[in-house]
Amino acid sequence: MALLRHFLLLLALAVQAAAASAVPPPLQLHFYARSCPRAEAIVRRVVRRRAAQDRSVLPALIRLHFHDCFVRGCDGSVLIDSTPSNAAEKEAPPNLTLRMLDVIDDVKAVVEKACPGVVSCADIVALAARDAAAMAGRVRYELPTGRRDGTVSSAAEVNLPSPSVSFAEALSAFRSIGLGVVDLTTLLGSHTMGFCHCGLIMDRLYNYNNTGASYPTMDAGLLATLRHRCPPHTVTPQNESHDAIVPMNLVAPLGPFGLDNSLYPSVLAGRAVLQIDQELTSSGKARRIAAMFAAQPRNFQRHFARSMVKLGSVNVLTGRQGEVRLNCRRVNS
Structure with a gap:
């Protein structure tokens, strides 16, 4: 009987551990401190360089973050290009005037050279928006990171509030x-x-x-x-x-x-x-x-x-969810 109780106790602990491991971890400050310690500095440097060339980069990056998070959460899905079999989010009418997506490409290229396959496109979008807010109006905040990239992007799912809504x-x-x-x-x-x-x-x-x-x-x-x-x-x-x-x-x-x-x-x-x-x-x-x-x-x-910060936490993918896209414009093959 004692052996049975011990076995049941071990089984219960194993079930609890499995359940705990199934819960995706939360975002955290300085998520890349060990895996890619220069990640946030790289994002800031590229955004600053591009903003020095064209200040319209700043509102464009904040808007891009909003449009990303409003559909499927902050998973970088707004960056994915369409394919012959799928019209992606960027083809939806509210997204046709999104600009400066190439800034994200620039950041990703530099980050990939420093830390291949580590920093997600979703985090780059969120960090670029944070840096844009700081450069545009000295609005500074610490941003938890650890987002993973989504693998689905559909124009049919885009339902952002119109500029003429009540x-x-x-x-x-x-x-x-x-x-x-x-x-x-x-x-x-x-x-x-x-x-x-x-x-x-x-x-x-x-x-x-x-x-x-x-x-x-x-x-x-x-x-x-x-x-x-x-x-x-x-x-x-x-x-x-x-x-x-x-x-x-x-x-x-x-x-x-x-x-x-x-x-x-x-x-x-x-x-x-x-x-x-x-x-x-x-x-x-x-x-x-x-x-x-x-x-x-x-x-x-x-x-x-x-x-x-609250917007950047909407329906994020973390842990083993999603992926870290090697190219922000397409899912990994």
Whole structure:
């Protein structure tokens, strides 16, 4: 009887150990400290070099990270090229204007020379976005790493919130990946960077909700400026991706490639270019957060850092999950 009890105890311990080993390990700070100690420095150096040549690298890398994490989690799947038998994520309409994917290729090439087969493309995307935030607005944060790369990328799965959705729809989309109203309000602050195509705002300027009128609360001065830059009937399905562009925030002290809190005063004054940004004023809680960020730049920086870390942890693959792609544009054969 004692022998049987001892056997059952050993069996229970073995089952517990097997169950524990099946749980993927969490992300951790300095994951590559031993396996590739120069990894993070390499990412930073390449991003800095490319940003010195073209500052538009910075918003592009932050946007790329968001688009990656919103579909299947932060697994680098947005980088995968299509094949004759599969239309990958980058072929979906929201991703057609993604830029600077070659920066990730550049980083990967240098990292592979230093540490072959060690650093994932998913981590490179997340680290590049972190470094872009630091270079654009001195938003600095430590980022846990250890992500593995996904092996599936499908355009049919891309369902990012449109720039013209309501606040409720945007919040629902964010909640579907584990983010909340604070994260939504905070991460939209990155819309002070970069440019948008006129095609994204034409309905807001001329035919909001098929009324034949503009968005009802848009500042008159902003409306006149945007209509001048985006005249009617200049955007068609044939030229939508090549139409004129306007700054995402017309009042940005750091310019179109700087990250600061300047979107929020524009939102509170009814001067947001994108509807999804202006919709922040339709929620009492989001409006209060926006007012706090407008008055307290450092508070915005702190929250932006926290939300970026949270975003970078969405549905990650770790441990033995996924793979470390040798080429970020295709899965390993």
